[in-house]
Amino acid sequence: MSDGGEVPAGVHKALMFPSVSLRRSLLSALALLTLASHAEAQTPAAAATRPESAMPAAAEEGQDPDMSRKLPLPRFVSLKSARVNLRVGPGKDYAVSWLFTKPGLPVEIIQEYDLWRRIRDADGTEGWVYHSLLSGERTALAAPWLKSKKGALVTVHRSAAADSSVVAEMEPGVVAKVRECSFSWCEVEAGGRRGFVSQNEMWGVYPDERF
Structure with missing residues (x-):
């Protein structure tokens, strides 16, 4: 038994020649420290040299x-x-000839000048309006040419067929939202009712137009 003056042979060998598993652990730790130091040194440079094309592009404003x-x-x-x-005329300096007060009313654009649109309504009234006052949402009038005909109604069918059941009837001049048109029928919605109307009974869509 030693009193501390000499180190036992077994202990001395363990300090001078660590086990294989211990050496692997030390090497792994050293490698991780090296990678961390390298990453910290490179991160600022990478951020500083990032090309502008990699950044999100700002939305363009003011375009029509x-x-x-x-x-x-x-x-x-x-x-x-x-x-x-x-x-x-196409500008705010031109006189106002009419005031529309019915949002959703269908109109036809027949001419363009810069940001102004020349439109025509179902009665044939024409004039210029600023483009932002118009919407691409499609609407149509139920047979406005039948307004003077007493008792005239436009039939709304359950499906795109003349022999399908009737879900509603619209008075001439009623504005309806047009969801789609195909094969001479349009799917419309008005007054909480939805169904199909013959395309030739609506003003606001062209004959045989599809969308």
Whole structure:
């Protein structure tokens, strides 16, 4: 038994020659420390040299989507606002010839000038309005040419067939939302009712138009 002056042979060997598992642990720890130091040194430089193209692009403002798409003329749209001034020319300096007060009313764009649109309503009234007062949402009037005919009604069917059941009837001039049109029938919604109307009984869609 030693009194502390000499180190036992077994202990001395363990300190000088650590086990294989201990050496592997020490090497792994050293490798992790090296990688961490390398990452900290590289992160600021990488952030500083990131190209601007990698950043999210800001949305462009002030563009007129109606112009960028180059939509055809003529085309149907609807009034977006409850008060739309109809002017005699394409600009705010031109006199107001009419005031529309019915949002959702279908109108037909027949001419364009810069951000102004020349429109025509179902009665044939024409004039210029600012583009932002119009909406791409499609609406239509139920047979406005039958307004003077007493008792005239437009039939709304359950399906796109003349012999399908009737779900509602609309008075001439009623505005309906048009969801889609195909094969001479349009799916519309008005007064909480939804169904199909013959395309030739609506003003606001072209004959045989599909969308």
